[in-house]
Amino acid sequence: SETVTLRYNQWFPSQHWSQAEGLYKYFEEIEQVTEGRVKIQASAKPLAPPARNYQSVVSGIADIAWGPHGYNPGAFPLTEMVEFPFMNENAGISSAAYQRLFEQYLSDAGMHSDVHTLAVHVTSGGNLHMRRDSVKTPGDLRGKKIRVQTNVVGDALRTLGAVPISGSLSELREFLSRGIIDGTTLSDELLTGFKVDNYVNHITQIPGGIFTNSTFIIMNKDKWNAISERDREAITAISGEALAVRMGSLWHENDLKAREQLKANLGDNYIVSGDDLNTAIDAAFEPIREAWLEKASAAGLDGSALIQFYEEQIEALSN
Amino acid sequence: MKMSFLSFLEYLCAKISLLALIIMAGITFVDVFGRVVFNSPLGFAYEVVGICLAISFYAGLYHVHKKRKHIRIDLLEKIFNGRAGQFISWLSYLVEIVFFTALVVMIYQQTIESKNFGEIFMFLGIEKWTVLAVMSVLSAIALTSLLVTFPDSPSEVKE
Amino acid sequence: MVMSIAFAVLLVMLFLRIPIAIATGLVGICGLAYYQGWSAAFSQLGMIGTETVLSYEFAVIPLFILMGNIISRSGLAEELYNATHALVGHFKGGLAITTIGASGGFSTFCGSSFATAATMTRIAYPSMKKYGYSDGLATGSIAAGGTLGILIPPSIALVFYGIITETDIGKLFVAGVIPGILGVLFYIAAVLYVVHVKKDSAAGSEEVPFREKLLALRQLWAFSLLIILVLGGIYFGFFSPTEAAGVGSVGAIAITMIRGRFTWKKLRDAVEDSAATTVALVAILIGSLIFANLVNVSNLPFYIVSWIEGLNLSLLGVILVIILIYFILGAVLESISMLLLTVPVFYPIVSGMGMDLIWFGIIVVVATEISLITPPVGLNVFVLKSVVPDVDLKVIFKGVFPFLIADIFRLALIILVPGLSLFLVELM
Ligand code: NA
Ligand code: NA
Numbered sequence: 001s002e003t004v005t006l007r008y009n010q011w012f013p014s015q016h017w018s019q020a021e022g023l024y025k026y027f028e029e030i031e032q033v034t035e036g037r038v039k040i041q042a043s044a045k046p047l048a049p050p051a052r053n054y055q056s057v058v059s060g061i062a063d064i065a066w067g068p069h070g071y072n073p074g075a076f077p078l079t080e081m082v083e084f085p086f087m088n089e090n091a092g093i094s095s096a097a098y099q100r101l102f103e104q105y106l107s108d109a110g111m112h113s114d115v116h117t118l119a120v121h122v123t124s125g126g127n128l129h130m131r132r133d134s135v136k137t138p139g140d141l142r143g144k145k146i147r148v149q150t151n152v153v154g155d156a157l158r159t160l161g162a163v164p165i166s167g168s169l170s171e172l173r174e175f176l177s178r179g180i181i182d183g184t185t186l187s188d189e190l191l192t193g194f195k196v197d198n199y200v201n202h203i204t205q206i207p208g209g210i211f212t213n214s215t216f217i218i219m220n221k222d223k224w225n226a227i228s229e230r231d232r233e234a235i236t237a238i239s240g241e242a243l244a245v246r247m248g249s250l251w252h253e254n255d256l257k258a259r260e261q262l263k264a265n266l267g268d269n270y271i272v273s274g275d276d277l278n279t280a281i282d283a284a285f286e287p288i289r290e291a292w293l294e295k296a297s298a299a300g301l302d303g304s305a306l307i308q309f310y311e312e313q314i315e316a317l318s319n
Numbered sequence: 320m321k322m323s324f325l326s327f328l329e330y331l332c333a334k335i336s337l338l339a340l341i342i343m344a345g346i347t348f349v350d351v352f353g354r355v356v357f358n359s360p361l362g363f364a365y366e367v368v369g370i371c372l373a374i375s376f377y378a379g380l381y382h383v384h385k386k387r388k389h390i391r392i393d394l395l396e397k398i399f400n401g402r403a404g405q406f407i408s409w410l411s412y413l414v415e416i417v418f419f420t421a422l423v424v425m426i427y428q429q430t431i432e433s434k435n436f437g438e439i440f441m442f443l444g445i446e447k448w449t450v451l452a453v454m455s456v457l458s459a460i461a462l463t464s465l466l467v468t469f470p471d472s473p474s475e476v477k478e
Numbered sequence: 479m480v481m482s483i484a485f486a487v488l489l490v491m492l493f494l495r496i497p498i499a500i501a502t503g504l505v506g507i508c509g510l511a512y513y514q515g516w517s518a519a520f521s522q523l524g525m526i527g528t529e530t531v532l533s534y535e536f537a538v539i540p541l542f543i544l545m546g547n548i549i550s551r552s553g554l555a556e557e558l559y560n561a562t563h564a565l566v567g568h569f570k571g572g573l574a575i576t577t578i579g580a581s582g583g584f585s586t587f588c589g590s591s592f593a594t595a596a597t598m599t600r601i602a603y604p605s606m607k608k609y610g611y612s613d614g615l616a617t618g619s620i621a622a623g624g625t626l627g628i629l630i631p632p633s634i635a636l637v638f639y640g641i642i643t644e645t646d647i648g649k650l651f652v653a654g655v656i657p658g659i660l661g662v663l664f665y666i667a668a669v670l671y672v673v674h675v676k677k678d679s680a681a682g683s684e685e686v687p688f689r690e691k692l693l694a695l696r697q698l699w700a701f702s703l704l705i706i707l708v709l710g711g712i713y714f715g716f717f718s719p720t721e722a723a724g725v726g727s728v729g730a731i732a733i734t735m736i737r738g739r740f741t742w743k744k745l746r747d748a749v750e751d752s753a754a755t756t757v758a759l760v761a762i763l764i765g766s767l768i769f770a771n772l773v774n775v776s777n778l779p780f781y782i783v784s785w786i787e788g789l790n791l792s793l794l795g796v797i798l799v800i801i802l803i804y805f806i807l808g809a810v811l812e813s814i815s816m817l818l819l820t821v822p823v824f825y826p827i828v829s830g831m832g833m834d835l836i837w838f839g840i841i842v843v844v845a846t847e848i849s850l851i852t853p854p855v856g857l858n859v860f861v862l863k864s865v866v867p868d869v870d871l872k873v874i875f876k877g878v879f880p881f882l883i884a885d886i887f888r889l890a891l892i893i894l895v896p897g898l899s900l901f902l903v904e905l906m
Contacts, residue, residue: 347724
């Protein structure tokens, strides 16, 4: 039968392991399980700016896209739940739990209704990376300019007295090297992956992350429906939780590697947050949790039950 | 009455475009000054500057349409005299209308999509579609400027 | 095949005087519709038409244009010209050398070649006429001097390159400094060669007394201060290029005020001009980005990459092929659209071969710069022609020729000695 070639929106560096060892391997497997009837070709450069990644799939500019929900603040209120702190010690496990949450609750609530969802997953939890000053107590954050990626963590940091500054990953290097910011919330693997670790001299690890990125892997609906039912089933078998775990675990592996490297370089300047700081962060997120529960109930969901489900899944998968 | 309304639009667009540009420079300056001297940058500078560029562009489009200031290549200018020149001016004019009409429609569609999508500006907290709506109104006003500016003979078209 | 048709239609539309922005945009949409359907194609118009302008990064364009426009109205160009004239005007060919030097100085404020060429034509042409310079040397030195505007920072071309390739714009600016100075020196060499070979093409003017030389130079203190603030701020990391442009604009207003040259009318004119230029440039940017998406979707980059890989060339060979393509395209295309159309195709190739993208950026911009003065479409020559309509185009292109040779020597040097571009960057 006919071959379908799908266009993947390549906006992230194609050599990065998340692409080369993660998605490209998945794309190869799609080709294998469909016996070559479905092929995926990465674009030579981005087909749409990162903030339009999701919508480019909706409108058919790209057929497949991977990217964080956080680039469209406000557009995916339900995903904000997995961005809360302390719930992501192992991105592989949290990703599996997240995919289950999506299948059980979020999908029916209308999230991603305009695309076909291959998987959702999380990336590794973020820590506090500072240029000059160590953050040990909540007071150490006062007045510090911290670059954040999402408004969820931005709001929390503002509560803690910091000055959140927005900026994309590509601007991070410039921000750090020019001293425009005092630090950033970032996962360890991104710090080394984007080779900005030489600007960072102090790291405070937040176990389970001060925030987490929620990420989608989606396909255009028409293109999905153009694939034969047999091939759709074959693709589904290697997508969903399998794909979420594949991506999340890759993140966790690389995060551990990066952590070892950073610890070796920074020595005593790599610290783990104490109870004081954790409590303050938790409190700072409290109003955000409250607000989220309302957003959930606006979508017809019982937010507390969702959080409980997510935590139970993580618990079950961890043992 | 019709002309005076158009000149009012022209005046309005010109003022908005200039103001947006000045605000862009001013905000950038204050942001840098605040950060370097007082260690307190404006968190929203980043977003306001982007919005100013968008507003300045679509408001400024009116003037550029009217004065036909879009950059073009004047290589075979001498050949295009008289009737052939007239024809080519009209051809170019119609192509411009097609393009900019499509642009207006598509910005409007982006506005609707963004409204359904529910995006907000992270620091300003305002919904993104409101800014897109302003852009689509400005681009529509600019289109009327193009529609009422018929191509003159090519010698006059050139500045 | 589809892409050959697309390029052919694009060229025809450009020659039919359809604005560059619209020609590239429309051909892009139609091509995309062929590959992805009309709905997806039109969506890209809306997406690029909104995201491109709602962007902090692109704000660097109007802000540097604004700074240049305010400074132009403050009488700086004349003062630069007078100061350079006081120093070197009495040499044979001194006025042409003055033109080159003043163009180079003016380029440190002005990001665009056209503005540099247009400004210098008004100032330099009359005095060269007065002292009996040949039209060829007079217009040639102005047109060539104008090209310095896009390499010596700030530079709109480098900004576009940086945005496309996600390279640090500040570093690109710093990298452009030495090649820009080289440009000035090579052009001066070209002037000296011309006056040596054609003795009647130029004369010297009266030598200015030493005291007046100092006075002329002293007038320039405020501008030197501003340029140190803007470029120094970028170099030492106080601010990003966009911020530098904002600071520079406000600083330019302040300096104009301090020197008593400020009027509200001048400010309004400067902002009006900047707004119009910004609209025209951003419109081209939108059109080119749509066309770039077509290039992307058509998989042309992959074909070109495999073609170049098939040639089995060394990095130097690949660079030479790319420059050859720039010379061919540069004959007919306008500089910024040429850059926007080609860089997305070329940079992954050279970067894959391990080339430094900052160095490549300088090479690309110098190659683009050369296209501004090559026939048949040489925009600087057209700008000049519109200010001095009596001089024949042929005379201008002939006059430009020695400077073209100088450019080719400079380009060769920049390719052979990467340090010329990268030395200052590595010190940052
Ligand atoms: Na310049
Ligand atoms: Na040319």
